[in-house]
Amino acid sequence: MSELTAPTRLSAADFASRFPAHVGAARLFGEAFHADPHGLYRALRARHGGVAPVLLEGGLPAWIILGYREYHYVCSHPELFVRDSRLWNAWDLVSPDWPVLPMLIERDTVWWFEGAEHERRSEVLHDALGVVDRFELRGRCERIADRLIDDFVATGEADLISQFAEPMPILALAALLEIPSADVPDVARDMNATLDQGEDAQDAYLRMRATLGRLAARRRESPGFGVLSRLALSAAGLSDEALLDEFLTMFNFGHQAVGNWIGNTLRLMLCDPRFTTTLAGGRSSVAQAMEAVLWEDPPDQNISGRWVVRTSHISGQRVEAGDMLVLSVAAANADPQIRPAAAVGASGNQAHMAFGHGNHRCPYPAQEIGEVIARTAVEVLLDRLPDVTLAVAPEELVWRPAVWVRGLAALPVVFTPA
Numbered sequence: 001m002s003e004l005t006a007p008t009r010l011s012a013a014d015f016a017s018r019f020p021a022h023v024g025a026a027r028l029f030g031e032a033f034h035a036d037p038h039g040l041y042r043a044l045r046a047r048h049g050g051v052a053p054v055l056l057e058g059g060l061p062a063w064i065i066l067g068y069r070e071y072h073y074v075c076s077h078p079e080l081f082v083r084d085s086r087l088w089n090a091w092d093l094v095s096p097d098w099p100v101l102p103m104l105i106e107r108d109t110v111w112w113f114e115g116a117e118h119e120r121r122s123e124v125l126h127d128a129l130g131v132v133d134r135f136e137l138r139g140r141c142e143r144i145a146d147r148l149i150d151d152f153v154a155t156g157e158a159d160l161i162s163q164f165a166e167p168m169p170i171l172a173l174a175a176l177l178e179i180p181s182a183d184v185p186d187v188a189r190d191m192n193a194t195l196d197q198g199e200d201a202q203d204a205y206l207r208m209r210a211t212l213g214r215l216a217a218r219r220r221e222s223p224g225f226g227v228l229s230r231l232a233l234s235a236a237g238l239s240d241e242a243l244l245d246e247f248l249t250m251f252n253f254g255h256q257a258v259g260n261w262i263g264n265t266l267r268l269m270l271c272d273p274r275f276t277t278t279l280a281g282g283r284s285s286v287a288q289a290m291e292a293v294l295w296e297d298p299p300d301q302n303i304s305g306r307w308v309v310r311t312s313h314i315s316g317q318r319v320e321a322g323d324m325l326v327l328s329v330a331a332a333n334a335d336p337q338i339r340p341a342a343a344v345g346a347s348g349n350q351a352h353m354a355f356g357h358g359n360h361r362c363p364y365p366a367q368e369i370g371e372v373i374a375r376t377a378v379e380v381l382l383d384r385l386p387d388v389t390l391a392v393a394p395e396e397l398v399w400r401p402a403v404w405v406r407g408l409a410a411l412p413v414v415f416t417p418a
């Protein structure tokens with residue numbers, strides 16, 4: 001995997017002999033998928049059950065885990081299904097510019113390991129994130145949200161994604177992770193360029209790594225009291241590379257997921273009759289809308305992924321050693337076996353898969369941090385802009401054409417200027 005050259009072009013016959021179940025499989029990319037992902041999950045479930053063959057961008061084969069029971073099974077058996085993508089039996093088909101590649105490459109983080117090393121890293125992370133005081137964080141988030149709203153409150157209009165939901169978790173996490181405010185604009189710009197996967201993506205990634213590496217080294221020399229210092233001082237003795245990779249993973253995955261949680265919650269509260277009537281009313285509706293989002297529009301809609309250690313069966317479907325599995329959080333949450341009437345709310349029920357399941361589940365302190373940032377952001381916004389409404393019809397809102405995350409491209413609103 002490390003020596004990627006030009007992709008091997010398999011003839012149709014060779015592809016069919018290596019991946020027979022994937023001949024003519026549905027595409028987990030492209031316009032049809034982006035227009036209606038749930039339509040695709042329903043069709044696949046009707047035809048294949050809880051596990052279906054799909055093609056990723058570039059025609060690469062994978063299995064999508066659609067069923068709640070199957071999702072639970074895969075995540076509960078790390079001896080059979082692991083994060084180590086080096087096992088993949090289709091690496092020879094991957095080209096160096098394949099857009100999914102950055103998500104699959106080996107990293108020296110908790111994200112990657114299994115077994116004893118995963119446990120060790122997980123403890124380090126829990127310990128470091130455990131220094132965060134939720135009340136202090138709430139106050140900090142209120143100030144950040146207020147500052148962001150100050151920048152547009154006089155205009156009477158805003159895009160709540162680019163002007164609020166995106167920068168909010170970047171600024172909050174940057175503070176927790178001890179990124180000095182002078183460095184935040186550059187890091188945020190490079191991180192967005194990396195995620196947009198445009199021409200500058202590779203350079204932006206290297207610049208961001210260099211900046212964060214410098215900050216991590218500085219914390220080793222003169223530690224402070226935040227998460228990065230705690231990581232740097234960890235008794236487990238992380239190498240420089242490991243420290244930087246853990247730092248990057250937390251910042252990267254954390255800010256994207258929280259940003260989409262904020263954006264998707266605001267969309268629901270502005271568009272969905274279950275919440276629009278209570279928008280200016282109780283704060284309890286914020287918590288309910290946030291929970292509904294975790295079921296209906298989870299920030300990580302599909303996860304890449306797990307790899308099959310040895311030939312196994314998942315609900316009767318045979319998967320071969322080295323096959324790639326895509327965990328579909330969105331499909332598992334909507335599985336009719338556990339939610340026969342999806343329209344019925346799941347209030348108070350937190351058995352969704354939005355934070356994953358099993359040993360690689362999102363660490364609890366990370367979930368709590370994300371919840372404080374998202375909830376404070378939404379509450380402050382509704383307090384400051386009590387008459388905020390959508391500036392377009394709900395059906396004109398556009399989701400980002402993304403396979404892995406679920407978030408809006410923009411959320412234009414209007415309100416009384418102040």
Ligand code: HEM
Nearest residue numbers: 110111250254257258299300354355356360361362366370
């Ligand atoms: C609040 C919104 C968040 C959501 C919806 C979310 C979602 C997830 C999910 C679904 C996974 C599991 C991936 C898998 O099964 O392979 C995960 C893992 C992870 N998340 Fe989160 N996350 C959130 C916030 C955060 C934050 C704020 C941080 C860091 C500060 C963070 C750090 C991590 C890490 C390090 C892992 C990997 C854990 C492991 O592999 O053992 N997450 N997250």
